[in-house]
Amino acid sequence: MSSTTPHHDAEEPPQLQSKDGKLMATFNPRQLNVIWGRDPRYWKMPEKNSGGPAELLQVCWLEVSGSVPIGSVPPGTKYRITFQISLKSDAFGWNDCPVYVMAKFGKEGKNSWKKISLQAHYSEPTSIPSTEGLEIETEDANDTIYFGLYDIWTGHWKGGLQLHNATVEQINNIR
Template sequence: DCAELIQVSWLEVSGKVGPADEGETYVVKFDIEVKDTGFGWGNTEVLVMAKIGKKGSYEYKPVKLACNYKGYIPKPNEEQLEITVKNQGSGEKDLDIHFGLYEVWSGKWKGGLKIKKAEVKKKKP
């Protein structure tokens, strides 16, 4: 099963995993499909974003979508979204990875997007 976007002007898909391991780098990506009847994606960037902890700063990768695309974003041949968990030392630690897929800036109506899964995995050395 997957989530299907029928028609919206704001795309905001978010999640959280953790706690992450200090000193490790993680790769964040989404497995999606834009149906052939999809609309509103032309010349519109979506952002794959992630941060460490609720108060962390987001890292992001812009991605352009097109109708009939099936696969991962960022695409395997593109630079991936990587986020590194810094060593926090002692004290309060919020090591959860907050991540998401967003397009809230264009104001365009969009539809026909299927989100099959989100992946947050440790980067292989």
């Protein structure tokens, strides 16, 4: 079925899988929602099953999001959200243009966020927010984590970002 929307809708997002006694899901770019992702003026999405990054050509509204059901978990269960990105040598518009990694439990949940300044030295794939990621903790038994990478407030044109993947992982072993 062909879509007329300029936005890329997530294709078959991953489910949390057990790894070393903890739950983890890694999203390739096609498994994320990308605003303007179907418009080749703004994004170059990788071919299906290619394993390559999505490339931001130019946008003034950066919004990449995803979600993953976590089922019923006890209060105090912690999760880490990271995005793996890099900047091409001809990247532009990132000075004075912070991006935000945000996450929440449930559609009505309270957002947790980290502000990140992208640096030119991100020429190799780098996890943001750095190695500690954005951590969120359950307060009750919400069943879905919603997360994203955003700059929707500055209105600055930017490009040259490569989005390799996003990861949601449980960081404490409560179960």
